[in-house]
Amino acid sequence: MSFVSQQSEKFAQVFDKSPYQSFDPITKIQYLQKGNNVIFGRTIKDGDYRKLIYIGKVLENTVGANYLSADAWLDVTYPHVIYITGTRGSGKSFDLGVLIEGISQLSDPSPIQNEVEPTCSIVIDTQSQFWTLGYKPNPAVPENEVQLEQLSRWNIRPNQLASCRFLIPPNSKKVTGAEEVFHIKPSQVRHEEWCAFIGEQVYSPQGHVLGQTLDNVPQLAKENYTIDDMISYIEQDSMWTNVPDVSRNAVIYKLHGYRRTGLFSDQGLEIRELLKPGQCSVFMLRDLRSEDMALVTGIIARQVSAIMGEHHKKLKARAFFGRQDDIENLPSRVWIFVDEAHIIVPSDSMSAAKGALIDYVKRGRDAGLSLVMATQQPSAVEDRILSQVNISFSHRLSFQSDISAAINRVPTKLLRQLKFQGIDISDFGDMLRGLEAGECFIGDNNTSRAVLAHIRPRVTSHGGYSPR
Numbered sequence: 001m002s003f004v005s006q007q008s009e010k011f012a013q014v015f016d017k018s019p020y021q022s023f024d025p026i027t028k029i030q031y032l033q034k035g036n037n038v039i040f041g042r043t044i045k046d047g048d049y050r051k052l053i054y055i056g057k058v059l060e061n062t063v064g065a066n067y068l069s070a071d072a073w074l075d076v077t078y079p080h081v082i083y084i085t086g087t088r089g090s091g092k093s094f095d096l097g098v099l100i101e102g103i104s105q106l107s108d109p110s111p112i113q114n115e116v117e118p119t120c121s122i123v124i125d126t127q128s129q130f131w132t133l134g135y136k137p138n139p140a141v142p143e144n145e146v147q148l149e150q151l152s153r154w155n156i157r158p159n160q161l162a163s164c165r166f167l168i169p170p171n172s173k174k175v176t177g178a179e180e181v182f183h184i185k186p187s188q189v190r191h192e193e194w195c196a197f198i199g200e201q202v203y204s205p206q207g208h209v210l211g212q213t214l215d216n217v218p219q220l221a222k223e224n225y226t227i228d229d230m231i232s233y234i235e236q237d238s239m240w241t242n243v244p245d246v247s248r249n250a251v252i253y254k255l256h257g258y259r260r261t262g263l264f265s266d267q268g269l270e271i272r273e274l275l276k277p278g279q280c281s282v283f284m285l286r287d288l289r290s291e292d293m294a295l296v297t298g299i300i301a302r303q304v305s306a307i308m309g310e311h312h313k314k315l316k317a318r319a320f321f322g323r324q325d326d327i328e329n330l331p332s333r334v335w336i337f338v339d340e341a342h343i344i345v346p347s348d349s350m351s352a353a354k355g356a357l358i359d360y361v362k363r364g365r366d367a368g369l370s371l372v373m374a375t376q377q378p379s380a381v382e383d384r385i386l387s388q389v390n391i392s393f394s395h396r397l398s399f400q401s402d403i404s405a406a407i408n409r410v411p412t413k414l415l416r417q418l419k420f421q422g423i424d425i426s427d428f429g430d431m432l433r434g435l436e437a438g439e440c441f442i443g444d445n446n447t448s449r450a451v452l453a454h455i456r457p458r459v460t461s462h463g464g465y466s467p468r
Contacts, residue, residue, distance in 0.1 A: 011054070011111070012155040015069045018061050020452055021419040025064035028448035038067055038451070040444045041075030041391055050115040051077040053102025059439060060418075060452040072442065072453050074391070076103055076116060079333065079365045081388045084374040085406040086395025091438045092374040093129065095393050096337050097458045099372055100133060103335060105162040105278035110459060112156065118163075118278030120331035122304070124297050126340040128286035131175050132463035134164040143462070150457040159459040163279045167269075169296075170262035172287045179284065185268030187224055188299050193352040197295050198254050205247035209234060213251075224266040227259040263292060271303040277331040290343045291352065297344050298353035301360045304334055308367040333368035336360070341373035342380035354382055361388040378405035392443040394450070396435040403429040410443040410450055418452075 030039040032049065038058060039049075052073040061068050082099070086092045105118035123130050136158040137144035137151070151158060166179040191211050192202055200206040217225050217233050233239065234248050234255075258264060274281045283300075285293045311330045318325050338344050344353050361371055375381050379401040392410045397403045407414060407428055414428040425431050432441070441450040 010155065011071055012153060013069050014057055014154055015059060015454070018059055018068055019421045020060045022060045022062050022415055022452070023417040023419070024062075024413075024415050024449055026062055026067065026448055026451065028446070029067070029451070030446055031065075031067065031070070036067075036070045037073055038070045039073045039075060040442055040447065040451075041080060042077060043446050051075065051117065052114040053099070053116060054112040054114070054456060055098055055102070055442075056453050056455040058451060059454045067451075072451075073114065074099070074102070076119065079368055079370045080372075080391050081361050081370070081385075082372040082391045082393070083386060083389040083409055084372065084393040084395070085376075085378045085397060085402070086374075086393075086440070087376055087398055089437055090395035090397075090435070091440065091455055092376065092393075092395060093127070093339060094438065094458060094462060095395075095440070095455055096123075096339060096372065096374055097130065097133065097460065097462060098455055099335075100130075100280060100337060101159070101161070101459055104133075104164075104280050106159045106459070107162045108157070108159050110157065110159050112456070112459060117332075119333050119335055120275055120277055121280045121335040121337060122274055122300060123280065123282040124293070124300075124336070124338045124344065125282050125284050126286065126293055126343055128168075128172075128175070128284035129463040130282045130339075131166050131179075131284065132461035133161045133280060133282065134166070134176070134178075135461045136160050136459075137461045141461075147457055147462055151459065154457055156457060156459060161280055161460065163276070165274075165279065165281045166284060167281060168284045169288055169292070172284065175284075182283070183265035183268045184263055184296065184299060185224055185266060186227055186230060186264050187218065187266075188268060188303070189295065189352075190302075192355060193295060193298055196350040196352040196354070197291055198251070199291075199350060205244065206251050209240075209243060209247055209251045212239075222266075224268075226266045227255050227264050231255050231259075261292070263288075269299075271300060272307060272330075274300075275304070275307065275330050275334065294344050294354075295352040297338065298351075298356040301336060301353065302356035304336065305356070305360045305364060305367060305369060308334055308369060309363070312367050331368075333370065335370040335372065337372045337374075339374050341375040342377040345382040345385055347380055347382050351382075354384075358382070358384050361385055376402075378402045378409070381405075390445060392441075392450075393455075394432060394441040394443065395439070396437075397429075397432045400429065403432055406432070410441070411445045412443045412447055413449040415441070415450055415452070 056072045058067040058070045084095045103119040137147045167182045168179045194210045195207045386409045418425045443450040
C-alpha cells in the first residue's frame with residue numbers, strides 16, 4: 001500500500017513471505033497501520049506524513065508485531081547525513097539513485113513522492129554513471145528490460161528527472177551530448193586545499209610558497225587570477241629572498257602539471273548557478289585523478305555551505321524582525337551525494353575535501369544541508385564526517401575491517417539473532433555477508449534496531465550495472 005487513494009497507484013505487496021526470520025522484536029518504529037507504512041528519519045507528529053520518499057519494503061518476519069512487506073519511507077523534511085555501505089554490486093549506487101529520484105523534480109507525478117517539495121541536489125559521480133537519471137529505462141538494453149519488469153512487479157511506473165544538468169571536466173568525452181564543461185578558478189581554492197592537493201602540509205616549505213603566493217597574486221594580478229599568474233609570481237626571485245629555490249621549483253613544476261590538465265581557468269564554475277530549486281547537477285568525474293575529484297568536491301561543499309548559511313541567516317533575521325528585505329531566490333535545502341566516499345575523504349591520507357565536508361556536516365543543519373555518502377570501503381572513510389551520521393543503509397560486506405567500521409556507524413541497535421532459511425545467525429557481520437543485492441539493514445535513531453529491507457527498483461534508468 002501507499003499514501004495514494006487510487007488502487008492503480010498503490011504499490012504491489014511484492015513479498016508475501018521471506019527467508020529471513022528475526023528474533024529481536026522491534027519495540028519502537030514509526031508505523032502507520034493504515035496502508036502498512038514505516039517511516040525512517042523522523043518522528044511523526046500530529047499525523048503529518050508529508051515530505052516522505054518511497055525507498056522500498058521491509059523484508060523480515062519479526063517476533064511480535066510483524067512488518068513484512070510494509071512500505072518503507074524516508075523523511076526529507078530535516079537535513080540528514082546518510083551513510084550507505086556495501087561491496088561492489090550490492091546496491092550502493094542504486095540506493096543513491098533511489099534517493100535522488102525521491103527528492104528531485106520528476107517529469108511525471110509519481111507515488112514514490114508523498115507531498116515532496118523538489119529539492120536541489122549535487123551529485124559527485126566518480127564513475128560517471130548517473131547521466132541515466134535524465135532518462136527512463138530503455139527496453140532495448142537487457143539490464144533496463146529487467147528493471148522494467150521489476151517496476152511492473154512493484155506497480156511503479158518508469159520516470160525521469162525533469163531538471164538535470166551534467167557537468168564534465170575538460171578533455172572528457174560527452175555521453176549524452178548535453179554535458180557542460182566546467183573549470184575551477186584558482187581563486188576558489190584555499191591555501192589548505194592547495195596544500196592537500198599537492199600533498200604538502202600547510203607549514204611546510206612548499207606550503208609557505210603557496211601561502212605567500214595566494215596572499216599576493218590577487219593584489220598584483222587580478223582577483224580571478226590564473227595558474228600562469230601564480231607561476232609568474234613564484235618565478236620572481238626578488239619575492240623569495242629567504243626561500244630555497246628547490247621549494248619554489250617544486251611548486252612551479254606541480255602547477256605546470258595542473259595547468260596542462262585544463263581543469264583550472266579564470267572563468268570557472270559559479271556555484272550559485274547550481275542552486276536552483278528542484279535541479280539536480282551531476283558532476284561526471286571518472287576521468288579525473290582522485291585528488292582532482294576531492295578538490296572539486298571540497299570547493300562545491302565549502303561554497304554551498306557558505307552560500308546557504310548566509311541565505312538562512314538572512315531568512316531568519318527577516319522573519320524575526322518582520323522585514324521585507326529582498327532575498328536571493330535560492331532553494332531552502334540542498335543535498336550533496338558522494339559516490340565512492342573513500343576516494344573523496346580517505347581516512348589515512350590528505351584530501352582537499354576533508355575540511356569542507358567536515359564543516360558541511362557539522363554546521364549544515366541550520367543551513368538546510370544534507371549529505372549522502374556511499375562506499376565499498378567503510379574502514380577507509382574519514383571518521384570525523386561519519387560521526388554525524390543519523391541514517392545508515394548497510395548492504396553486503398565481506399572483510400571484517402569494513403564490517404566493523406560500518407556497524408560502528410549504525411545509529412541504532414543491531415540485530416542480535418536472525419534465522420535465514422533455517423540457519424541461526426547470531427553475528428551481525430555474518431548477517432551482512434549473507435545479504436543479496438538490493439537487501440540492506442536500515443538504521444536510524446527513531447527505530448529501536450536496524451530493520452532489514454529491500455530497496456525498490458529505480459524509476460530512472462540505472463547505469464551502474466556490470467558489463468556483460
